Amino acid sequence: MAPNERATTSQVVSMDREHVWHPMTQHTTLQRRDIGVMREAKGAMITDGDGREYLDAYAGLWNVNVGYGRDEIADAVSEQIRTLPYYPHTRANEPAARLAEMLAEILPGDLQYIFYSNSGSEANETAIKMARQYARQQYPGENRYKIISRYQAYHGFTYGAMSATGQVPRRRKFEPLAPGFIHVSPPYCFRCPIKLTYPECGLACVEEFEEVIQREGPDTVAAIIAEPIIGGGGIIAPPDDYFPRLREICDEYGVLLIFDEVITGFGRTGELFGANHWDVVPDIMTMAKGVTSGYLPLGVCAATPRVYDAFLGDADDGREFAQVVTYGGHPVCCAAGVANIEILMRERLWENSAKVGAYLQEQLTALDSPHVGDVRGKGLMIAVELVDDDGAPLDKPSMDKAHAAIVAAGVLVGRMSHVLPGPESIFYLSPPLIITEADADRIVGAIRQGLATVA
Numbered sequence: 260m261a262p263n264e265r266a267t268t269s270q271v272v273s274m275d276r277e278h279v280w281h282p283m284t285q286h287t288t289l290q291r292r293d294i295g296v297m298r299e300a301k302g303a304m305i306t307d308g309d310g311r312e313y314l315d316a317y318a319g320l321w322n323v324n325v326g327y328g329r330d331e332i333a334d335a336v337s338e339q340i341r342t343l344p345y346y347p348h349t350r351a352n353e354p355a356a357r358l359a360e361m362l363a364e365i366l367p368g369d370l371q372y373i374f375y376s377n378s379g380s381e382a383n384e385t386a387i388k389m390a391r392q393y394a395r396q397q398y399p400g401e402n403r404y405k406i407i408s409r410y411q412a413y414h415g416f417t418y419g420a421m422s423a424t425g426q427v428p429r430r431r432k433f434e435p436l437a438p439g440f441i442h443v444s445p446p447y448c449f450r451c452p453i454k455l456t457y458p459e460c461g462l463a464c465v466e467e468f469e470e471v472i473q474r475e476g477p478d479t480v481a482a483i484i485a486e487p488i489i490g491g492g493g494i495i496a497p498p499d500d501y502f503p504r505l506r507e508i509c510d511e512y513g514v515l516l517i518f519d520e521v522i523t524g525f526g527r528t529g530e531l532f533g534a535n536h537w538d539v540v541p542d543i544m545t546m547a548k549g550v551t552s553g554y555l556p557l558g559v560c561a562a563t564p565r566v567y568d569a570f571l572g573d574a575d576d577g578r579e580f581a582q583v584v585t586y587g588g589h590p591v592c593c594a595a596g597v598a599n600i601e602i603l604m605r606e607r608l609w610e611n612s613a614k615v616g617a618y619l620q621e622q623l624t625a626l627d628s629p630h631v632g633d634v635r636g637k638g639l640m641i642a643v644e645l646v647d648d649d650g651a652p653l654d655k656p657s658m659d660k661a662h663a664a665i666v667a668a669g670v671l672v673g674r675m676s677h678v679l680p681g682p683e684s685i686f687y688l689s690p691p692l693i694i695t696e697a698d699a700d701r702i703v704g705a706i707r708q709g710l711a712t713v714a
């Protein structure tokens with residue numbers, strides 16, 4: 260086949276079957292079924308190789324925030340490839356500088372120094388390393404290296420980020436992971452891991468952070484990392500006093516607070532950033548997905564002056580941040596980021612996320628089914644947790660049937676996997692932030708059809 264000739268769907272399937280190894284996919288099942296080829300997309304709609312159209316209520320993988328098919332991003336990328344396709348970020352380039360300036364303007368508080376990488380995992384690797392080097396330079400004589408995170412949290416696939424990840428089934432095959440990572444209970448009120456009820460619990464899950472810091476010794480703890488709303492681990496938004504209290508604990512013990520906004524950033528939750536829901540400013544914030552809406556890969560780690568200043572010194576005293584990323588600050592990826600954020604800000608998409616998200620939650624909550632155990636989330640980041648007659652997570656065969664019916668109704672949704680031992684019965688909705696109430700109705704209709712398959 261000529262290099263620029265378009266392959267047919269069956270040609271793609273056969274090339275793929277011969278040579279491609281897919282993530283989280285049991286390839287023996289691909290002997291019996293096609294993996295599915297995606298061909299083109301526009302707005303919130305995506306078309307597969309057989310010409311079937313779906314409403315993508317998962318926005319790719321939580322990331323196509325501005326929707327598919329934005330010419331503005333394509334044009335910016337194409338122009339940048341022609342002008343300057345690449346140069347290492349040991350020198351400056353215009354798109355990376357412009358994007359950093361835009362981010363500094365919209366990020367919470369005084370977050371304003373931007374270190375680039377290529378993905379959410381790498382942004383978190385960067386944050387973890389930044390926190391460790393910061394702690395060594397800020398507290399000479401102490402050995403602060405431990406990172407505390409939560410069970411059910413997801414921070415990425417690379418070793419450091421995976422070590423911070425609290426999804427045990429996802430980690431087990433690769434253990435032992437990096438040392439120095441400790442996990443505490445997540446604020447999963449629907450199935451509280453400490454078996455308490457909010458607010459009588461007195462925020463026991465936040466107090467666990469302080470207990471762990473005291474037990475381990477504050478002079479050994481560098482940072483706490485948390486998603487403002489846990490994403491793949493169940494869409495878990497904490498009670499409103501959770502993060503303000505966590506900020507206090509961090510300040511009391513000189514521990515950095517890192518927010519992983521890889522999913523929650525750029526309008527997903529109905530605010531520009533998840534942190535804005537509680538007016539809490541972390542010391543370090545990581546981002547990826549929505550920064551380019553997935554058009555090109557880009558990871559961002561932003562720091563406050565408190566962190567950045569600890570890396571300043573004389574040219575030869577070795578205080579500079581000891582990390583280089585070949586594709587960090589990639590001019591083409593940053594050009595996509597600039598065009599993407601221009602769209603996000605011009606169309607104020609976080610407002611649509613808040614409005615349509617509230618409508619969608621309302622409609623889902625009104626679904627008349629004993630199997631809807633909980634509907635939760637913020638903005639267009641919503642979980643529908645299904646239960647059996649006893650309130651336990653719905654079994655896998657029933658989830659499979661419900662999922663197949665939702666897809667057959669023309670809607671793609673996410674689904675929890677590899678987070679908890681035992682059945683996982685949560686569907687995820689994270690559509691492009693441009694969807695309308697009519698789109699929301701279509702999503703609810705598909706979920707209704709899914710629920711109808713559950714006995």
Ligand SMILES: Cc1ncc(COP(=O)(O)O)c(C=O)c1O
Pocket residue numbers: 378379380381383413414415416486490491519520521522547548
């Ligand atoms: C909260 C969070 N952090 C980090 C990551 C890792 O991002 P990436 O897959 O781009 O490495 C993800 C990916 O889904 C995520 O949801």
